[in-house]
Amino acid sequence: MFGIATVLAAIVLSSASGNAGVNVRFLGAGRYTDAGSFDTSRASVEAALRSHLDRLGRRYLAPGQTLNIDIVDVDLAGYLQPWRYGASNLRVVTGATPPRIELRYVLTERGRRTRRGEERLTDINFEMNPSARLSSDRFVYEKALLDDWFRRTFSRGRQDF
Template identity: 40%
Template sequence: MHTVLRCAMLMALSLHSMAHAAPAAQVEVRFDHPEQFRDASLGSHGHVRGADAYVMKTLTRYLQKLGRRYLQPGQRLAIDIRDIDLAGRFEPWHGQAYGVRFMRDISWPTIDLSYTLSQAGKPDRQARERVSDRMYLSRPGRLTGSDDRLYAEKTMLDDWFRQRFAARPSF
């Protein structure tokens, strides 16, 4: 009987502490006129400007995942993506590789964005940035056989997110 009572008390205490804990970090991603983005489509073969739903959904989910990893409880990050230029280019003159993105030194990924980081009791932190990775072809792990078509963009965003928002150890 004592064991059941202890378990019930521990459960009640943990529920009480969870109710009073800071809310989880949140990331909201918005796309500002995605139909005008330079190169954010994996299926248009470079002929149509704009972002496709797959790219927007994948990047939104990835940024939210980074928020869960790096933001502190109670922080809220709103990201407005203003333009995307994916890594690589379609080169339609390659007859047998019409739908292939060719990765070259001059076709690095770039994302123009602005963000607002909010947290209770602190002033909002805002910035507008161009996130790019000119060295995307030299990154370790790039040739591991990953079939992720947005590998370069995700790696670039991971570095950017960690540098801007990861908790810094206090010494």
């Protein structure tokens, strides 16, 4: 019985170490340009972005790779109009208010650092994204920024259409 348990534990641990993963930290989130303001709790922004980055990691990272991301700043698309009666959490999105995310990252493969960088993600044409325009996701523009960055940075020549 002890031998079977040992073998099963070894299999579980070896498969876990071979999986790709994304670790996200939000640095100084209380000082972000926008996230956590009137209409959006900081926790909901963090949860949505963390979940989305995890999904992207499973899609683009190879087994054995780990991506550590530090989110430095978040500025959501649009601006708030807290002065409107009955609509204090109304976010108005215009072409003049694109989303922006600043981050730092380190990619490791089997414990060895293979890539690192700092990025300031923004897209002044964010309103022209047809899939984003039809979405009801509150953070669709921010997630589209992360999609584009991940695809550009970590796809390793994969074709995604």
